[in-house]
Amino acid sequence: MMNAPIPQTVISARGVDLTFDTNDGSVHALRSVDLDIGKGEFVSFIGPSGCGKTTFLRVVAALETPTAGTVSVNGMTPDEARRARAYGYVFQAAGLYPWRTIGGNIALPLEIMGFDRAERTRRVREVMQLVELSGFEKKYPWQLSGGMQQRASIARALAFDAEILLMDEPFGALDEIVRDRLNEELLRLWAATGKTTLFVTHSIPEAVYLSTKIVVMSPRPGRITDVIDSPLPRERPLEIRDSPEFIEIAHRVREGLRAGHAEH
Amino acid sequence: MSRYGPLLLLVAALFALWYAAAVPMNIREALSAAERNGVVVEPATAIERRDANALGLVAANLAQIPAAWAQDRPRLPAPHQIVGELWQSVVMEEIEGQRGLLKSGSLSNRGLLLHVWITLSATALGFVIGTVAGVLLAVGIVHSRTMERSVMPWAIVSQTVPIVALAPMIVVVLYSVGLQGLLPKAIISAYLSFFPVVVGMVKGLRAPDAMQTDLMRTWDASGWQVLTRLRLPASMPYLFASLKIAVAAALVGAIVGELPVQGGGLGARMLAGSYYGQTAQIWAALLLAAALAAGLVAAIGGAQRLALRRMGGAA
Structure with a gap:
């Protein structure tokens, strides 16, 4: 399978292996994962539980260390990139601090990174506008809906202008309607910021709708079974999901997932 | 009121229990004091009373029950005696005592x-x-x-x-x-x-x-x-x-x-x-x-x- 030519490789994984030692013996979370991700790409990782999609994201973010193989991020190791604050990580749970206002939560990474007060205020206002949360700065997380909390969490990841956005099932806990809306917004955000985005999901329509590249994975051991470069245009209204191209890609993703299962 | 009702009832029950317990606790001292004052008590001598049951003594000397709540050195002081002691040692001592706040300008060590x-x-x-x-x-x-x-x-x-x-x-x-x-x-x-x-x-x-x-x-x-x-x-x-x-x-x-x-x-x-x-x-x-x-x-x-x-x- 050929990858389309990539303008500038940001993340490059070569032969990444990761084995966890647990009480029930070792778990092969990733096996010989090779992947190149170009600047400004939106890459979705899809596959059943245990296929290593989250683990791969964590390896990129230097939250896990691979047992073998290398990952380079702009020519640096993941840990060097982490220290250079290259990652904005968004988890499935918004993980906002209940004792801080929304504005305070978004300012938290800025405080930690030593931005001065004026710059913090400016950036918080800017990203809150970007995720359409203006006016909620003084509210506390419990006063916001789940979808709004998750938008605040995305704003927090964007606030310090990290080069790479890592999103681990960010909309997994939200209902379908909110999810559709946030998907649309996320595309708009991605177009506006041009950030390289790695996105983990369980949902085929979500993966196809959002991505320029879809990485299909399968479990035991966690590995890549297919990489699909999406032919869809960058401008994507929600209706694109009824187009033949969309359905064809979704079909290929489904086939890839099924093939991964059939090998057992 | 309904919120404090059960609480008040509980406190009242505790006080009742306390007063009831103070009677057999203090009855011997009350009887000895009464005997010294010439009142006829039953049994008449301290030696006989020593081996008697406290509840039996109460039953035989119902008239002495108020005295059991008014002893100078009770085994179990009744609630009003403790309140009296608190009043004496917290307020009266500072007002009237030689070393009290009013007379000496500082808190009394007896208060x-x-x-x-x-x-x-x-x-x-x-x-x-x-x-x-x-x-x-x-x-x-x-x-x-x-x-x-x-x-x-x-x-x-x-x-x-x-x-x-x-x-x-x-x-x-x-x-x-x-x-x-x-x-x-x-x-x-x-x-x-x-x-x-x-x-x-x-x-x-x-x-x-x-x-x-x-x-x-x-x-x-x-x-x-x-x-x-x-x-x-x-x-x-x-x-x-x-x-x-x-x-x-x-x-x-x-x-x-x-x-x-x-x-x-x-x-x-x-x-x-x-x-x-x-x-x-x-x-x-x-x-x-x-x-x-x-x-x-x-x-x-x-x-x-x-x-x-x-x-x-x-x-």
Whole structure:
């Protein structure tokens, strides 16, 4: 399978292996994962539980260390990139601090990174506008809906202008309607910021709708079974999901997932 | 009213039980006093009464029941006697006593207010020392496996030694290095109060889940930043729960510390009362100590509400 030519490789994984030692013996979370991700790409990782999609994201973010193989991020190791604050990580749970206002939560990474007060205020206002949360700065997380909390969490990841956005099932806990809306917004955000985005999901329509590249994975051991470069245009209204191209890609993703299962 | 109804009923029942218990407790003394005053009691002599059942004595001398509630040195003082003692030693002593506030300009050492103040200051200082030590130990335990393995077992062992046995030794040792007065009592008080703070804070500092610490890691936050921005705020509910236990323990420590020191305080009052058979004085000191504990716990509760409101109200 050929990858389309990539303008500038940001993340490059070569032969990444990761084995966890647990009480029930070792778990092969990733096996010989090779992947190149170009600047400004939106890459979705899809596959059943245990296929290593989250683990791969964590390896990129230097939250896990691979047992073998290398990952380079702009020519640096993941840990060097982490220290250079290259990652904005968004988890499935918004993980906002209940004792801080929304504005305070978004300012938290800025405080930690030593931005001065004026710059913090400016950036918080800017990203809150970007995720359409203006006016909620003084509210506390419990006063916001789940979808709004998750938008605040995305704003927090964007606030310090990290080069790479890592999103681990960010909309997994939200209902379908909110999810559709946030998907649309996320595309708009991605177009506006041009950030390289790695996105983990369980949902085929979500993966196809959002991505320029879809990485299909399968479990035991966690590995890549297919990489699909999406032919869809960058401008994507929600209706694109009824187009033949969309359905064809979704079909290929489904086939890839099924093939991964059939090998057992 | 309906909210306080059950509470009032309970208090009334307790008082009734108390008055009822005071009768057989004090009947022998009441009968002896009556006999000395020439009243005919049944049985007539103290020797016969010695072997008699207290309830039987009450049944045979119903007329003496009011006297059982009015003894000078009762075994169990009736509630109104304790209230009288409180009134005497808290208010009247300061107003009328030679060494009282009105005549001498300072609190009388025969009054209870001075002793409450002495106990309160040892409790407060001990509580502060214990809380600071407890928080520091907990921070150390959470950040260092070595400290977790070395400090925690000793902290637990320290609480198994009876404080009554340990207190005089702490006083003696500190006296020999020139420390006396408030500090030894405060240290005994701190010895009891640091423990619940350590236990609660270790749990509280570990309350943030893996996702929260992972986020901090992606931001390359320092250990100090993780502590001050994440772990400490997350531990606040645990801290306040521990502080309520700690402040009550601090009070117990201060009272126990006053027993060997004899420099005043509610503990010293209780001990003096038991030396001289002044049961009403013991009970009065006891009630004030209980009220003090309730007040301190309520103050922590107030501080907690204030802090949690400042922290967003839903925490």
